[in-house]
Amino acid sequence: MLELWQTISPFVLPLYYVAIFFVVIGILLENRNPLKTHSYLLLLLLLPILGIIIYLFFGQNIRKRKIFAKKLLINQAFGEQYFQDRVNEVEINEVLPPSLNQYERVVRFLRKDLSPLTKNNEVTILKNGEEKFPEVFKAIEQARHHIHLEYYIYEEDDIGHQMADLLIKKAKQGVSVRLIVDGVGSLSLSKSFFNKLKSGGVQLVEFMPVLFPSFTSKINYRNHRKIIVVDGMVGFTGGINISDRYINNGKHSTFWRDTHVKIEGEAVKTLQFLFILNWQFVTQEEILPESNFFPEFTPKGSHWVQINASGPHWELASIMDSFFLAINSANQKVRIATPYFIPTESILDAITTAAQSDIKVELIIPKDSDSWIVKSASRSYVRQLLDAGVNVYFYDKGFMHAKVIIIDDNFASVGSANMDYRSFDLNHEVNAYFYDKTIVAELIQEFEIDKTDSDLVELERWQGRKLWPKLKESVCRLLAPLL
Structure with a gap:
């Protein structure tokens, strides 16, 4: 086997380097999100041959445009x-x-994306x-x-x-x-x-x-x-x-x-x-x-109610941007429940900035997930959230699959979109936005019940974990934009 490789390597390696060159040029010319660009370049570095295959099958935007x-x-x-x-x-x-005045920017933004206010x-x-x-x-x-x-x-x-x-x-x-x-x-x-x-x-x-x-x-x-x-x-x-x-x-x-x-x-x-x-x-x-x-x-x-959809064909990343606007409009409290928490930088900044501005922020995510890599990537954000003052809960009764955002006591979003790159950028999603105290009160009541079925993560205990899970989470986070 070694002899065979020594025979063919002078021919294979130049072809491989040429392929890598053109793939890297292609990635750069797409001018996509820098985080996603870095992730694909890292993938090519860590997994030379497999990285090219993954990019060719999953990473290109050509098929998307067609x-x-x-x-x-x-x-x-x-x-x-x-x-x-x-x-x-x-x-x-x-x-x-009055309940809508606080969210006028959200309403106006969604209306530009075929989402009438009714x-x-x-x-x-x-x-x-x-x-x-x-x-x-x-x-x-x-x-x-x-x-x-x-x-x-x-x-x-x-x-x-x-x-x-x-x-x-x-x-x-x-x-x-x-x-x-x-x-x-x-x-x-x-x-x-x-x-x-x-x-x-x-x-x-x-x-x-x-x-x-x-x-x-x-x-x-x-x-x-x-x-x-x-x-x-x-x-x-x-x-x-x-x-x-x-x-x-x-x-x-x-x-x-x-x-x-x-x-x-x-x-x-x-x-x-x-x-x-x-x-x-x-x-x-x-x-x-x-x-x-x-x-x-x-x-x-x-x-x-407003209904909003997003997808790879939509001109606006409307669900992600509406989440950003809604979180930034909070005066008192932000409540989030999601099965997959791999936020973009803008969403993460909105959450941590809110918490650092004396707004109480609570996040419920599953204790166990149906994907170990997604679970690890999600957990890589916990330390940053805790440092910012966010209360993080691991749902322990079963699998938390609800996708709910509640702002103060008069705004909520329920839908199909997870708080991750895939929902924000790749999938076709739909969410309903409610500007009503009675509906939001019911969702808050359910959120409080879910908290009782969850474990509150303590910063000291989280910091004291062993090195291996921390390292695994950090590595998975590098691939977060691709998940």
Whole structure:
């Protein structure tokens, strides 16, 4: 083997160095975030051959531009018509309730990203799958015109079959049923399951399907959203996918803590708009914004809501930037729950600066994660947070999967976006923003309960840990922008 290498190395090494040269030039010319650039260069240094392979399959932006260029055009064309004809948006110069004045910059920023501010909404907070799915099934049972679903994970288990049977039942009743599942998140779905739904009248499509998900850059640009719209009147979004694991009924050993929301009102139109954009992108089928998709109705509630989406095709990193603005608007308290905490520098600065400005900041993350490298990367930030005065809690009852941000007592965000680079930059995400004391009070109550199921991290104990976990966390943090 050594002799073979000595024979071929004079030919292989020059080719390798040329390849490295062009890869490095390509990385530099992309002018992406310096942290991500440094991470890829470090990867090439530490893992010479494997680093090139990882970059070629996961790091390039060429595929991203080709895939999403047309989608951007669809967004612009349909988005303008949507704003002009379908949404009863509250003008920012109207008299706003005092609770919104503090967040006017957030409202204005989101409005620039096809996220109208609406006030005629009734919002219901749904804790865990055992509260979500009964409400979802009830709404679907009552559907008369259409049912639209868009999910990252749809699993072929008990709840998946129950949902499929109900969708087929409604399709046979003449209800138009459209379902988008992600090509990676729902990769486990069998061909027979697809055939069952399609033969039952459900229009089922995959978002960017892949044959070899471990060896394709398409694994980066996933549809991580969770959206249901029924008759344009009722909408659901949040962190809960269609899977048994989200229902704490004893079938799974791990308790799954998550948060979802049911919305009835004007804000549902934005969820509908987002679904139609993705349906048009996946199917190349034009759907006109007919009145049945955007119906007029008598206001049921008075909750103020904005729905915002982001993705690799969006001009703005709107969810990340809205988090930054919201945290900076805090006067008293910031509460954050997230399963994956790998923040960008701007988000980390906002959190630590708030804590150092005598604003009480509390963060709940899982004690155990479904990824050791993500867990280690997340924990690498704990010392910096503790030094700044942030109260960090490790959720110990099970897996904390809720994605919730609460500012003071009158603003909250619930959605699909984690507080990490992948959600901010690579995935298609959707979040709901609430400017309402009653809704926020309910979320605060749940947050306080979650704190009792968590361990408060003490600075002295954290500093006294052994060298190995600290080193592992520091190394994983270097790769944070790539996770």
